Structure formats: C-alpha cells, structure tokens
Amino acid sequence: MQRGVRFGKKVAEFLEIPQDIVLDLSRITLVGNIEVTLENHRGIIEYSSDRLRLALPQGELIISGEELILVSLAQEEIVIRGRIKSLELV
C-alpha cells in the first residue's frame, strides 16, 4: 500500500470519517441478489447480459449473473439489476 493511502486510512479511522470519502474508494451496495448500487466508479469495461466489468478507482469489479440490466447510468452512481450470482474485486 502506498504511503499516502496508509496515512489517509489512519486519519479516517481516527476521525471516524467514512473511508470511501477520504480514500476515494467505491461504495458497493447489494440488495439481496437483485440489485447492486455502485457509487464512485470509473466507467464500464465490458457489458453483456451475464457479465459486467466495471472500472473502480482502484481495480475492477466483475459482476456475474443473469439478465443484468443497467437501470441507471450516471457519473456518480450505477444501478444494476438482475439475478446476481457473484461479485469479484480484482
């Protein structure tokens, strides 16, 4: 881990500030297996109805499932619906 990130993490823990804000991390909200909300993303890498790869500030999120739909696509958040089978952070 980089030095800046480590320092930021310490500060965030000390001040009890949500780490996603301080460290520029994504916030992933999963509603059962039917909906994923992703805040703070860097765009779509690949999209098909059973596999969705999304770019994160650090790394990549791969969502596998069936009948995946992007309900809403905006700069600040993406809402994905479908039968979600797995989330993978790469």
Added chain:
Amino acid sequence: MLLVKSWLWLQGQVLVRVEGEEAERLLNQCLARGIYLWDIRRHEGLLYFRLSSRAFFRLRPLVRNLKVKVRIVEKAGLPFFVRTFRRRRMLLVGGIIFLIALYTWSSCVWSVQVKGVTHAAERSELIQLLMSCGIRQGVLKKNIDLAAIEHDVLTQFPELAWARAYFTGTRFVLEVVPKLPPPDLAKPGHLVAKKNGLVLDVLVLAGKPLVEKGSSVQAGDVLVLGEQGRRPVPAKGQVLARVWHEIYKEGEPVERCWLRSGRTATARVLRLWNRELVLSGTREVPFPRFESDEESKNILPWRNSGGPVEVIDITYHELKEVKRLLPVEEYIKRLTDQALAELKQNLDEGSRITKTDKKVLSQPGDTLVRIWVRIEAVEDIAMPIPYYPQKNEGGPAVGGTRTNGEEDTSN
C-alpha cells in the same frame, strides 16, 4: 423515482439500439459528457438504452468517432405525443368533441326517480307535478331550481311532511316523507278491557262507567262508555283490575357448551385495511366450529398496533359440543326465572305483581322438566277505542273501527 420518470416522459425520450464492438466505449463517453442513460440492456448481442431526446443530438458526434451504428427503435413522451396529434388533426377534434359531448350530456337530467311513496297513484301525481316544473329527460340540470321544486311539492301535497330534491349524476331524485296521522284524542271513544280480570277500582274522568269493584271482565268488554248525558265524549279514566297470567315451560336439564377439542390449525395473514391475504397456513378453516386467537406481528415496530397494515398469526381451535347434566333443582329454578321474565314482558308499566304461583308438573325421574307458573298482578286494563256515533240512533255504537279519512262523520 416516479417524479424523475415523469419528468423524463415530459421531455421526450428515445429507445436506442447500438450495433458494434465499441458499444461500451459509447457508454463511457456518454458518462464522461454527463449524458444520462437508463434502462441499458443487452439483447441478442445488441445494446439497447434510453435517453432523453435532447441528449440524443449530443450523442451523434460521439457516434461518428466510434465504430458503432445507432438507431432509434422507439420514441415516447409528450413531444412525440403532441406530434402525433399535429399529424392527425381529426383525432384531436374527435377527442375534443367526445369531451364536450360527455360534459353536455352529463349536465342533463336523464332519469327521474321518486323515493318514499308507496302508492302508484301518488307517485304518478308527483311525477306530473315534476313535469309541470320542467323536469323531463334532456333538461339542463343547472336550469332546475331544487329549492323551488321542494317548496312546490310540499305546498301541493299537504300530506307530505318533508321533501328533498337532488341530483345523483344524471338522475333527478325526489325524496318525500309522508305525514303520520296524529292520534286524534278529541274523537269520542270508549274504554275497553285489554285483558281478562277482576275489577278492583274504577276511576272515571270522563264517560259513564259500566263496571264496578268486583265485576269480572273479559278482554274487549266496554268498561267506560264514551258518553256524557247523551253527548258522545272521549272516555277517560283508570280501571285497576287483578289479572292472572300463566305460562307452561318444559326443557331438558342439560347444558350444552362448546369446548376446545385440542385440535388446532394456524395461518399467517397479511391484513391491509379490511382485506386479508393468507400468506401461509390454512386458507380454509378445517373445523365446522372454532375459536381463533390472533397475534399481531407489527411490520413497523415503531408504530402502535392497529395500523392499516398488519401481519397476524391466527390459531384456530376446534370446538366440540359437550353435554352436561344439570341438577334438577337448579334447572327448575332457571326455568322459573325464564318463565317469570316472559310473563313480566306482558305486563304494562306501572303494574304490580301481587302473587306468584309455581308448580312442578314432572316427576323426579323424568327426562323432561315441566313447570307451570302463574302470576297475579294489579294492572290498569283500560284501553281507549274510538267509535263513530250514529246520528239517527242516539246510542253510541260499541267497537267502532279506527280509521282516518272521509267517512268520518263525528263532527
């Protein structure tokens, strides 16, 4: 969300089909330029999404730089709706004509109803009056003065106590209430006996007494004649008499009660206002007779129970009939109490019970218990009955019928 959706509909939106390898890049470029996309899906290798029709024009320069083909599949929303009407003028005209027709025809009277009248003759007279007031099919509702009609009806039909005219939709309704004829106290009448009895005391305020203390009278006998000298008067007075009432009762000295048999069934029910939806468990209660316990599970724990939405666990307990033999003494007492209560119902207010007799008719070993109860009471048995004296004969006729109307010759 609904607000956002309806705003997008007002703006006009298009469903777009994208063909080509670089469809994802198109999505990313839209993201970068702040073009809002929704309902993005893959279908048979093609990418479909929706965007506002204004944003679609910002999409075009992006498409030129990428190896994709973009096609509009569907247009929806207010601007396209308006365009349809602009192209099909007559459709709009038809719609407007329809609305105008609906409005004008619903502001007319299409049917007339009279409520509260039983006689067909009176009904047709009322309808004729309404016709003369201008109420018929096709007349405009706003030209009808409801208060004036109510007034006319009441003045032309003095036998009506109350009238109200109103509209329900396109129906004109006239509701009337007829007057009840007042009891005519000034008419001549006798006092006759209501019940059989032995006269104890006669107090006459008006009329000529025909009975005295100690007379035995039958129901219907004239007690006080409605006559003063030879002039017919309404007889008034009080005739106290000793009256006997008796009753016979029988019954089986058995008490039936319903007890829980131990068999139960459960159901979980979602209650929305008054509707119930069975979530799990038995839909139909499998017992012919049952009691149920309800336990409410609050979905909204911060609310008090009794809200419009509840989940309830219901337990049904089967009930079986159980017979229990009662002690005969106790049963006799119960029957007697019932008999006395029934007898007392026949007594008028102000009557006084002076004696109670009770006899048990059944033998101690019988299956049925039979009793006989008699009470003796002192009651006012005088009852006024009007009569119509005949002018040519002097004597008042006994037992005239009570009528109101034209054949009254008493004045």
